[in-house]
Amino acid sequence: MTQALARLQTGVPGLDAVLGGGLVIGASYILQGHPGAGKTIFANQIAFKTAEKGSKALYVTLLAETHERLFQALGTLEFFDISRLGIDVTYVSVFQTLRDEGLSAVVKLIRQEIARQGATLLVFDGLLNARDRADTQLDVKTFVAEVQSQAAFVGCTVLFLTSSRIAEESPEHTMVDGVIDLHNELSGVRAVRRLQVKKSRGTAALGGHHQFEITSDGVAVFPRVEALLAHTSVPDHAPTGSVSSGTGGFDALVGGGLPEGSVSLVFGPSGSGKTSLGINFLSLATQEQPALHFGFYETPARLRGKAAALGVDFEGLIKNGALEMIWNPMTENLLDKLGHRLLDAVRERGVKRLLIDGLGGFERGAVYQPRMVEFFAALTNELRALNVTTITTWELRDLFGPTVTAPGSEISSLLDNLVMLRHVEIGSRYKRTVSVLKVRDRAFEPIIHEIGFGPGGMEVRAALELVAGAATGLAQGPA
Amino acid sequence: MPLIVIAEDEFLLADVLSIMLEDAGYEVASASHGKAALTLVKQKLPALVITDFMMPLMTGLELAQAMRADATLSSIPIVLVSGAQGSIGRAHPEVFDAVLDKPYREKTLIATVAGLIGNR
Numbered sequence: 073m074t075q076a077l078a079r080l081q082t083g084v085p086g087l088d089a090v091l092g093g094g095l096v097i098g099a100s101y102i103l104q105g106h107p108g109a110g111k112t113i114f115a116n117q118i119a120f121k122t123a124e125k126g127s128k129a130l131y132v133t134l135l136a137e138t139h140e141r142l143f144q145a146l147g148t149l150e151f152f153d154i155s156r157l158g159i160d161v162t163y164v165s166v167f168q169t170l171r172d173e174g175l176s177a178v179v180k181l182i183r184q185e186i187a188r189q190g191a192t193l194l195v196f197d198g199l200l201n202a203r204d205r206a207d208t209q210l211d212v213k214t215f216v217a218e219v220q221s222q223a224a225f226v227g228c229t230v231l232f233l234t235s236s237r238i239a240e241e242s243p244e245h246t247m248v249d250g251v252i253d254l255h256n257e258l259s260g261v262r263a264v265r266r267l268q269v270k271k272s273r274g275t276a277a278l279g280g281h282h283q284f285e286i287t288s289d290g291v292a293v294f295p296r297v298e299a300l301l302a303h304t305s306v307p308d309h310a311p312t313g314s315v316s317s318g319t320g321g322f323d324a325l326v327g328g329g330l331p332e333g334s335v336s337l338v339f340g341p342s343g344s345g346k347t348s349l350g351i352n353f354l355s356l357a358t359q360e361q362p363a364l365h366f367g368f369y370e371t372p373a374r375l376r377g378k379a380a381a382l383g384v385d386f387e388g389l390i391k392n393g394a395l396e397m398i399w400n401p402m403t404e405n406l407l408d409k410l411g412h413r414l415l416d417a418v419r420e421r422g423v424k425r426l427l428i429d430g431l432g433g434f435e436r437g438a439v440y441q442p443r444m445v446e447f448f449a450a451l452t453n454e455l456r457a458l459n460v461t462t463i464t465t466w467e468l469r470d471l472f473g474p475t476v477t478a479p480g481s482e483i484s485s486l487l488d489n490l491v492m493l494r495h496v497e498i499g500s501r502y503k504r505t506v507s508v509l510k511v512r513d514r515a516f517e518p519i520i521h522e523i524g525f526g527p528g529g530m531e532v533r534a535a536l537e538l539v540a541g542a543a544t545g546l547a548q549g550p551a
Numbered sequence: 552m553p554l555i556v557i558a559e560d561e562f563l564l565a566d567v568l569s570i571m572l573e574d575a576g577y578e579v580a581s582a583s584h585g586k587a588a589l590t591l592v593k594q595k596l597p598a599l600v601i602t603d604f605m606m607p608l609m610t611g612l613e614l615a616q617a618m619r620a621d622a623t624l625s626s627i628p629i630v631l632v633s634g635a636q637g638s639i640g641r642a643h644p645e646v647f648d649a650v651l652d653k654p655y656r657e658k659t660l661i662a663t664v665a666g667l668i669g670n671r
Contacts, residue, residue, distance in 0.1 A: 138561050139605070140634045140653050157605065157635035164607040165560040168583035181584075185607050 077275060080193065080229050083121020084114065086293030089300055090267065090282055092275045096249060099273070100220035100230035102199070105254030110265065110286055111233045112142070113149065114254070115195045117290045118231070120151045122193045123160040130191035131163045132182060134170060134198030139163045150289045162189055170205055179218045186228050194223055199234035199244065213243035220248065240270070249273040259439045262404050267293055283406045294408035298446040304457035315425070315461040318352035321532030325506070325521065326489065327514040333459040334512060335452045337431070337484065339466035340493030345504055345523055346465045348382060348530040350427045353463050355384040357394040363425035365397040366414050368433030372397040382529035396421060405437035411451055423460055430465035445482045452486050488512035496542045505536055507543065553598035553668050557581040558588030558614055560606045568601065575661045585609025589617055592624055598668050600629045604636035612639065615646035628667040
């Protein structure tokens, strides 16, 4: 029988998931990274969150920087609570003890301090300084071993903070239970913060890089969606129901409404009706079957205006809780932050009707493009398992032309239903058309139809007259 | 030259404090935690003690309380210098003669010290 290890929840959003449940109580970790990588904020956030839960944290430094300056910097962060200082989060400097009496005196002092404070978390900031001071590598190895074994005896978890100049084969790495590596690197012109659990003894951590950010709320980690949701959080099922699209005549095209819990891609060039189709879809939101608009392009204010012009009262739906709109400006986004924001919003309100406008917003947020297939696979699997009926949009680059660039073919295959919207020029007139290319496990109407706007907003009208080449937008007369 | 004992775990602050006091004409002895400071105070019977609050092994408050409980030390003036725990110090006027919040001005510190030593 396997035994689960007792955990200390870090209070850093996302970090516990990466660590497989939190820090192991009584274990010791190296938290390493270059200056500015975020080590101090990580460690302090964990210390204050530990204190909030009624435990005590001891923060031992070997740094030249005064604690006062540290507190000034931490004072700008939400988790920092000056009233806890010296009560349940205590900072002591052992620099003079090290200078005057050496490492073994520091070990002794730490042992006495842990007992005196009743600390369940020890942060030791400045392992590198200890190395500088040690006469041989053996000294630091002994130091780490002694500190961690003394802490383990009283169930105290240890974080050793250090700049990342400690080699992986060094004795410190060998001895501790876990190594967490923090990185701040450039990707193109933007800076990206990343975390990697390099070692995690006796527990499965989510490997690879995970993005994190530091804001006034402190640190938040965004586990890679495809790693965290390698398997869906709830078992998938096979729903058989249908969900109305809200666009007159459209449900008949897709065989009687969109399959419940399916993911559809609506693609077409700018102005072809993607947003109108989306507004219709969201107009059927109810308190029992709530909807979410997760968009990148238009602000909620503009969308409310657009919906009102089409006779749809988004304002009212938002007020009674049937609809939520989350706008993610297309600036510097983090792919996994977007993914988690979407899934959190879906879970929080039990969303059943989701519009993502559009997939391109996620692609732009990716620092490493090749993972988009895995990302979308995990995201769409989770949405299906949560029984969310989803419409996503994709903007075609060319208004007209023979090349129809849907998102990569691998991504298209992850989607259940494909719908194309186009402008077609026939006899010097533009006609808006809709065609259904795929509906998973269901017969559908393979004929291109015209779309128009009536009193109820956008609607599907008659089948398009017989022309060839309509799919490219360049009709060539009667077929 | 009156002797002042400093109890401060952060070496930068201890160093700066020592230099300021020496420049002002005092003799200085410092300890890096409360326990060492108490030993030093018993040995040297200084004219005044300046202590930090958060220190290993013994806080500034515990140091001051130990001194007040000891008949030979109880009349030595004690100044608490602290950032976050100034309010704790002010809540114990029976043990601290003065409380200075970090960061403090050199002038304020020297004036406080001179006032307390001159009073005795």
